[in-house]
Amino acid sequence: MSPIVKRKGEKFTLPGKYLLFILTILCTGLIVLTFNTNFLSAPVSAVGGFIIVPLQEGISKAGSWINTRSEELVQIRSLLKENEELKAQIDELTMENIKLQQDRYELTNLRELFDLGAQYDEYDKVGARIIAKDSGNWFHSFTIDKGSEDGLMIDMNVMAGSGLVGRIIDVGPNWSKVMAIIDDNSNTSGMVLSTSDNLIVTGDLELYADGIISFEKLVDSADRVVEGDKIVTSNVSDKYLPGILIGYISSINKDSNNLTKSGYITPAVDFEHLEEVLVITQLKQTAEEKE
């Protein structure tokens, strides 16, 4: 340390040891406080949202712009080739399309006959852009550019395309934090669409690289669940709305207890290249709220 700073600091000299001690107690206090209550998150997140979020928004926009441009250059050559192939495919597909349209006509007729509603309930959604990702490599959460001012609340479900991404775990005035279902901390209650068997979908850091997530506790004594089956969020989940697509079973094994099964799921969402997400502005109804 230079002597000048020391002289300046004579007004207020607190040796490092004591400062460390005080801040350690402060941190411990904060950890205990925030672990048990939710009471600090509002002011702290407001301050963070005021300074950091606008910067992140700007930079990530610029960053993704550069990224897209560079990808475009690389892709042009392959695109030309692809274009030719695709043209050939169009002819094929037009033929097929005509056939399918006929089938669809038949299907709608039959559906009306059976009075089947839409496969999923229509939820109100609001779009949001991802502006930052977790600063470390251990977890898989990200922040989006909408918050309580846009009507978002904790536990709202987040989708991308047709698949489930995760849920909001923290809200600031103009940002919210989303925990992805592939996060190591995340457990989601899911269900096999075809057989309505419940299972637990667990994110796992060890599986990030392979782009899959694991599931467990599937009770399937009749052996009806097979690879490729659709997994959706279950009716009994207390955080997730029912019937949102999570992914497809990619492998399935019997557990050593011979009662349950576990395996891997290929998520419906490409978590590597997420940019925009949809937030469902509707919370799952829980028992207490109903009263």
Added chain:
Amino acid sequence: MRRVLVSGILVILCFVLQTTVFNEIAFGGIVPNLMIVLTASFGFMRGERTGLVFGFFCGLLSDIFFGSVIGLYAMIYMYIGYINGKFNRIFYPEDIKLPMALILVSDIAYGLICYIILFLMRGRFHISYYFIHIILPEMVYTILVTLILYPIILWINKKLEDIEQRSARKFV
């Protein structure tokens, strides 16, 4: 005052860069840890107090945006900054080996602490997997970034010290 302002800007800049730009150019999903570079370098350049204050604020930012509780990362970073400050006595700006070694060890220590607190406690015992796939790549990437970032930090620190010295001389 000027120092506080510049430090604040540096911390925020590094945090924003790490969460946005470096996420876009991450190799194999691994992001370098700029905050460790910043905390460690100010620790050994300026001493224990600066190190721990830098660590505290770097960690606090991570906590607010990505931590499940507030204060955990702040504490980890703070101790890393403080311990780096202990090496202030044998630090010379001309020598690059000590800073490199310190940042490297800091990053590994950070990775191990994170693993122990956040994963081992939840019964994830594959330490070799996490070491090879998370801690080691992060370390390599961080060191590569350090080669660029560290001279900049050093230069900023030197400029600040020059200005402070000059204004102090004026009053004497």
